[in-house]
Amino acid sequence: MTADVPTLMLMIVVSSVAMAAALLVLGWGNWRDGLHYWAMSLLVGAAGYVLFLLRGQIADAWSVVWGNTLMSVMFAGLLAAVRNFQGQPMQWPVMLVPPLFMAALMQHFMANYGLRVACASYLLACQTLWVWWTLHARRQSSPGRGAWLLAAGLAVEAAMLLARGSSALASAMEGSSILHGNTVQTLTFMVAFIALLVTSMGFVFMAKDRADETNRRLAGQDALTGVANRRSIIAALERAVASALRQRQFMALMMVDIDHFKHVNDRYGHLAGDQVLRHVVALIQQRIRAQDMVGRYGGEEFLVVLPDTTLQGARALAQQLCDVVQATPCAWEGGHIPVTLSIGVYGGVLAPQDAWDLLIHAADSALYCAKAAGRNRVELAQAQGPFTRPGSALSGTCPTPLS
Ligand SMILES: Nc1nc2c(ncn2[C@@H]2O[C@H](COP(=O)(O)OP(=O)(O)OP(=O)(O)O)[C@@H](O)[C@H]2O)c(=O)[nH]1
Incomplete structure (x- = not known):
């Protein structure tokens, strides 16, 4: 040839x-x-x-x-x-x-x-x-x-x-x-x-x-803080829920919210507010494990998904986060901006009917309680038994009446 x-x-x-x-x-x-x-x-x-x-x-x-x-x-x-x-x-x-x-x-x-x-x-x-x-x-x-x-x-x-x-x-x-x-x-x-x-x-x-x-x-990332955006963190939560159900493991979820964030923006400006968001994210990331995931759920609200974690473990971590954020004000233009967090925590062994939206609802309700109880604190959503639809186990879990 x-x-x-x-x-x-x-x-x-x-x-x-x-x-x-x-x-x-x-x-x-x-x-x-x-x-x-x-x-x-x-x-x-x-x-x-x-x-x-x-x-x-x-x-x-x-x-x-x-x-x-x-x-x-x-x-x-x-x-x-x-x-x-x-x-x-x-x-x-x-x-x-x-x-x-x-x-x-x-x-x-x-x-x-x-x-x-x-x-x-x-x-x-x-x-x-x-x-x-x-x-x-x-x-x-x-x-x-x-x-x-x-x-x-x-x-x-x-x-x-x-x-x-x-x-x-x-x-x-x-x-x-x-x-x-x-x-x-x-x-x-x-x-x-x-x-x-x-x-x-x-x-x-x-x-x-x-x-x-x-x-x-990039499509799954929050542009400001670099952590997962709302879509990605919800997807990660869905995967964690499926895995926890399959393996009958504990799992926990934290809803973290910066206190009086509007006041930070109003007093120091939006760029300072952005810096506070990055500062809080960095402190959270330093304290979670490789298998945990943090994502920005909304403006100044973050979800932290904690696979294979008991309620007490999640509560301890949440308290640590509150303490460290309070003890570490955010550096801004030669000064410091004081920051505190309120955190709602859900943790437990899931029941087959539990879905990611229920867990978010639970952590969010606990966060609401933390805000109502004075901020800069941790509240738990559900300490015992399988988690159920809103209106049953969750309602009335606020330890302090809303003001
Ligand atoms: N700088 C900055 N501000 C944001 C961003 N996203 C949301 N915000 C602001 O976050 C503020 C949220 O205010 P609120 O929902 O009233 O909450 P808060 O002032 O933290 O009050 P509490 O949560 O009740 O303690 C609003 O002023 C928003 O404009 C952002 O990406 N950057």
Whole structure:
């Protein structure tokens, strides 16, 4: 099976330039995730192929030495793209060793086509595997389908280069040329073309996967405080309720509200109010466990979901929060803003009919009681028995009549 090698090379050049141009146009002014390194590498690779295509028409030193060196620079650039995507620093002195090595090897073996092909193929295979390994070693920073596609494309490319190097060593290639069509040449450049498409698509998908993930995270986040927003914290509560019911475990919930927050806004201004919200969130986050979750339920109201926690445990934590917030006024413009919290706590073993909205209602009722009883305090919603619909166990749990 043979195909016209110059045509295959031309296809690679045209696709590389087209993809690079698309990436450069799309990413212009907003370079991120290493896409600019990828685009530049494609252009360098295309230039290398153009020099191969001109074999016989320009000096061999240009076509052989520079053509192969540019191929090696292209793989150094792909490595740079992956490292940039992963947020790793560039190590140019190390990353540019292979291209320098390639230039020296090509000079040295200029007269021996077979050895030249073998050396160039093995060196490029090593560089491809280096990119693959960099991707693989930090899988957590590039999860998703894109990374799989890229890894697969790199693996195929490396396998093809190793096979080409071995075939060059095994067969006498004197008198042959890179532009001659034979089975190995055809396979080499067909695989190179496919690998170019697959790896580039994989890299772009990687960037897209990351953008999707960032959007998903932001959609579930409260922009001011950085904790879960109302939708996310309710979703987390639903999951915690389902898990507590399945495993017949305790769970607790706190509704935390900043006292007289309107007064903070009125006296110090809204920016100060925002700072107080962040301050309170930071203090809460410092004291909850990894499996707990805090979210902003409303203006100055926060929900804290506490899986596998008894009512008494939640009450102790709530009291700690009240104490620490009172003892740590919020720093603002060289002074301090005193802050206190009221907290309503629900905790217990759930009954099958209990739902997240009932638990919120319970914690909210207890919070109402805490406000009514003078603020800066903790009140409990339900201390015994399964939780039931409002109007039964919950009503009348306020220890102090509302004023
Ligand atoms: N700075 C700031 N203020 C907010 C934000 N969201 C809500 N608020 C304000 O929070 C205040 C809530 O006031 P109230 O519901 O009367 O509660 P309160 O003053 O804390 O009174 P109690 O809860 O009864 O102690 C209102 O003034 C809202 O404008 C926000 O994101 N930033």
